[in-house]
Amino acid sequence: MKICVLVKEVPDAAVQKRLDPATGRMDRGGEKNLNPYDTHAIEAAMQIKEGGVVPVEEVVAVTMGPDSAVRALHKAVSLGADRSVHLTDAALSGSDVNATGYALAKVLEREQPDLVLLGQQSDDGECYTIGAVVADHLHMPSLTQVVKLDVEDGKLRCERQAEYGYDTVAVELPAVISVGDAINEPRYPSLKAIMGAKKKPLDTLSTSDAGIESARVGVEGSKAQWTAAKAPPAKQAGQIIEDEDTNETVEKIVAWLDERKLI
C-alpha cells in the first residue's frame, strides 16, 4: 500500500493571525508551522504502516504552498514520512478551496496512492472540506472526520461522529480519508529524525510539471472570491478574573451568579 498524506503549513498558533487589508485574504507571512491537525494524519499513516495488517511500501507527504512550506514537509518527514512532494508556483497563489483541491489532485494522480490521508481541518482557515474536493477530482470515495480507522479485508473500516450519533462506514480503496484529532496521539519526532529530515527525497513541482491547467488555479481560476473583511458587530467584552486567591475568586463567581439570579 502507498499512502499520501496531504499537509499544510499554517501560521504558528502562538502568532497573532491577521488579514491583508488589501486583499481580504489571510496574511500568510510570519512564523509558520505544520498544521497541527495534519500530525494526526501522519500518525494514522504510521500506525497503518507499523500495524502490519497490510504492507505499506511508502508514506509520502504532499503539500502546496510557497517556498517556506518546505519546513512543513521536513516536519512531516521527521514524523515518519519516507519522502515528500512540494507543489509550488506563483500561479497557485490565491487559489480557493476548489482550485486548491484540483491542484493537489493533479499531484496525487502522479503518485497513484492507495490511500490519501489528511487532517480534519487547517488551523488557519478552519475549513474542513479539502478532502471531499480532492476525492471528487480523483474519482475516489471519501469520508471526513474519521476517529477510528482500520484496514480489514483490503477495505477501510471507518468510524466517525455524524449528525445522529456514531456511524461506521466501509470504504473501498483507493480512498481519501480525513481524520479527526481524536483518532490518535501523534508521536514526537526523535532528534535523529529531525536531523535526518532534510536528507530524505523531496520533489519540487511547478504547475506545468504536475499538468495543472493554470486557468483553473490562482485568483483568476477561483470561483469563490473573498473580499475585504469587516469588523463583526461589537460585543461587550466579558469580565475576566485571574485566579490568585481561590476563595476570593469563588466568592466573586457566586456574587456574579447571585446578581443574575442564577443560584
Place this chain on the structure above:
Amino acid sequence: MPSILVYVLHYDGAFNKNSLGAVSEGAKLASAIGGECHAIVVGDKAGLSDELCASLGGYGATKVFRAEGPEGLAQPVVDAMAQVIRAGGHGYALFGGGLLGFEIGAGLAARLDAGVAMEITAVRAEGSKLIAERPILGDSAISEIHYKGDLGIIISRLNAFEIRETGGGAAAVEDVAVEYSPWSTKATMVQRGEQRGEQVNIEDADVLVAGGRGLGKAEGFQLCEDLAGALGGAVAATRAVVDAGWYSYSAQIGQTGKSVAPKLYLAAGISGAIQHKVGMQNSENIVAINKDANAPIFEFSDLGIVGDLNKILPKLTEAVKAKKGG
C-alpha cells in the same frame, strides 16, 4: 432568474432542523433574486412519503426533488444534486451546515467547478446575485464571498438560519432517477447513528456545566457532576471528550451534537473552538474556567476565570451549596 437548490437531511422520518432553516432562508433569498427555492432529499423512498416531502412547501420550497439512494453518505448526494442542477440550471446550492453538508457542498464544488464557502453566517441578495458572509480568525472579522461562474455553493454555520413557516402550500414532489458515479457507491454504511454512553437530557436544563479536555481525564467529570448537582443543572461535554470516551454522546454540544441555550452555561476546561461555540453561543450567561488566558472561549464568555479548575470547581460547588442552604 437563478433558483436555489437546498439539500435537506432527514433521519428517522423527520427533517433536520438546520435543513429546515436552510429551506426557510433559501425561500427568502430566492424571492429576493427572483427565482424559486427547490429542495432535494436522498434516501430510502419508504421513509420519504409524498406527504413528508411536500411539507417542505410550508417553509417556502416550491418543488422537492426526491432521489432513491443511500442515506448518511455525501457522495451519492453530490451525484443527485449535480444531475438536478445540470438539468435545472440552479444558480446556488445551499446547505444548513453539519458534517454531511460540508462534504456534499465541497464535492459538488469539485464536480461542477463552482465556488464554495463554508461557515457562512449570513447571506444577502444584490440584484440577482447572492453574497455570503463568513466570520474568520476566531470570529474577529467577517469576510464576504462573491461567486463567479454558473453556480455558487453556500454552506452555513450550524444554527445560522432561523426556521420560518411561510404558510405556503404543499410543494410539488418530483422523483429523479440518479445515475450514481462508480466511486460514490464504494463507501457503504455499516451502522448509522450509534448512541454511545447513556442517554441524558440536556436540552431542557436551565443550567449546564460543560466539561472539556481541560478536565484531564474521564474522572474529572465528577467535578462537573458535583457542581451541576449543586446548581440544579445537568452536565454537558465537548466532542473531544466524547470521542475520547469520557462522557456520553447524548450530552455533547456543538457541530455534531446538541444546540442549547440555557440560562447559565458554565464551561470548564473548554477552549471554545468554533465547532463547540455554534452549539452554545445563544446561552443567556456564559461562564468559562480555563487555565489558558488565550483560550478563545474568553472572547465570548460573560465571566471568564483564568485558573485551575481542579482548585476552583470543588470550592465553587461548596460555596453554591452554602449559598442555597443559607
